[in-house]
Amino acid sequence: MSAVLATAAAPAAQPRMATAVALLGTGVVGGAFLKLLNTPAAGSVQLVAAANSRRQETDPARLAARNLREQLRDSGEARNDATLLAALDASGATTKVVVDATASAALATHHAEWLAHGYHVVTANKALAGGELAGWRALQAALAHGAVYGDTATVGAGLPVLSTLRRLRRCGDALLTLEGVFSGSLSYLFNGYDGSRPFSALLREARELGYTEPDPRADLSGDDVARKLLILARNAGFALGTDEVQVEGLVPEALRALATDAFLARLEELDAPLAARHAEAASRGCVLRFLARLNQRGHARVGLVEVPLTHPAARLYGTDNQFALTTTRYHTQPLVIQGPGAGPEVTAQALLGDVLALG
Numbered sequence: 630m631s632a633v634l635a636t637a638a639a640p641a642a643q644p645r646m647a648t649a650v651a652l653l654g655t656g657v658v659g660g661a662f663l664k665l666l667n668t669p670a671a672g673s674v675q676l677v678a679a680a681n682s683r684r685q686e687t688d689p690a691r692l693a694a695r696n697l698r699e700q701l702r703d704s705g706e707a708r709n710d711a712t713l714l715a716a717l718d719a720s721g722a723t724t725k726v727v728v729d730a731t732a733s734a735a736l737a738t739h740h741a742e743w744l745a746h747g748y749h750v751v752t753a754n755k756a757l758a759g760g761e762l763a764g765w766r767a768l769q770a771a772l773a774h775g776a777v778y779g780d781t782a783t784v785g786a787g788l789p790v791l792s793t794l795r796r797l798r799r800c801g802d803a804l805l806t807l808e809g810v811f812s813g814s815l816s817y818l819f820n821g822y823d824g825s826r827p828f829s830a831l832l833r834e835a836r837e838l839g840y841t842e843p844d845p846r847a848d849l850s851g852d853d854v855a856r857k858l859l860i861l862a863r864n865a866g867f868a869l870g871t872d873e874v875q876v877e878g879l880v881p882e883a884l885r886a887l888a889t890d891a892f893l894a895r896l897e898e899l900d901a902p903l904a905a906r907h908a909e910a911a912s913r914g915c916v917l918r919f920l921a922r923l924n925q926r927g928h929a930r931v932g933l934v935e936v937p938l939t940h941p942a943a944r945l946y947g948t949d950n951q952f953a954l955t956t957t958r959y960h961t962q963p964l965v966i967q968g969p970g971a972g973p974e975v976t977a978q979a980l981l982g983d984v985l986a987l988g
């Protein structure tokens with residue numbers, strides 16, 4: 630039989646099986662991800678389950694509804710991870726993905742277990758990779774089973790930072806130092822703070838624009854920046870514990886334990902200390918920036934520093950993030966990655982990109 634005839638007799642290729650997704654979190658980022666799933670870019674990716682903190686849905690007809698997020702607010706089954714994983718299994722898809730668009734530390738503790746059972750995990754949730762070192766180690770051990778951890782959205786809202794860092798390492802390059810502005814809200818605040826208005830006025834405006842969390846202490850504490858620094862440092866080979874990042878937050882002790890409304894009513898207490906720091910910096914021709922820094926010895930620090938006007942971080946706009954990587958091969962000038970480091974659409978796109986990369 631000729632080769633041509635043999636080819637003609639072969640069965641027609643089967644259409645590729647869909648990638649099945651279970652989405653955890655239907656808030657700002659999860660909602661934007663659902664919108665993307667309804668675009669041609671999603672290709673054969675199929676939603677087989679979706680959940681918020683209280684309810685979940687696995688019924689295909691209800692999952693297809695445009696008002697799924699609203700539906701989940703007061704209808705659907707009670708939350709149960711096992712049912713969500715069963716929906717992934719029942720899909721028959723070759724690629725089964727849990728997408729975590731929550732900030733839940735409790736959920737993140739399951740990432741390693743899901744990976745070990747063969748589910749890929751794509752996440753905007755930083756709580757595992759940026760949490761306790763034991764969790765990071767459990768994650769590395771689980772990855773040995775072959776499933777993939779899509780973490781692009783955890784740093785820089787999807788800017789190509791982690792992928793670049795890992796690629797450099799694969800090529801034998803090594804991170805020497807890392808410095809930058811890792812928070813969109815803190816970037817906006819200090820790019821705009823020139824001493825002409827009280828810091829509290831700028832903060833109220835940023836909150837109204839949705840650039841800060843509803844309780845801005847989540848941004849001002851520096852904890853979120855510290856988690857991103859930990860994720861980057863660990864991916865660069867520095868196995869740092871949470872207690873090894875020195876965090877100088879912006880929330881005075883007296884305002885830390887207050888209820889959100891009480892804190893918001895006392896924002897003016899932030900003004901005098903920051904005005905003094907701004908004036909000192911200005912007298913030396915410098916500006917204030919909330920920087921994350923990792924040095925060659927693995928010393929990690931997050932806090933407000935003054936930088937000269939020639940510093941790359943002095944030339945940021947809006948909610949820009951900036952990551953300056955000095956490596957053994959990028960040592961004369963750092964490799965700088967910069968761009969919008971917040972926002973539901975770019976973050977959801979980072980999640981979809983990681984899902985599509987699995988197909």
Ligand SMILES: NC(=O)c1ccc[n+]([C@@H]2O[C@H](COP(=O)([O-])OP(=O)(O)OC[C@H]3O[C@@H](n4cnc5c(N)ncnc54)[C@H](OP(=O)(O)O)[C@@H]3O)[C@@H](O)[C@H]2O)c1
Binds near residue numbers: 680681782
């Ligand atoms: N917003 C951004 O620009 C941005 C950028 C980069 C990364 N991120 C990260 O993305 C994640 C989500 O942020 P977001 O702004 O979308 O937050 P969000 O609007 O507060 O939404 C969080 C969602 O998670 C759900 N959730 C909480 N615990 C859950 C659980 N155990 N099971 C299932 N769902 C649960 C919440 O349910 P309920 O509705 O029932 O409370 C809510 O739907 C966070 O980790 C954040 O740091 C956000």
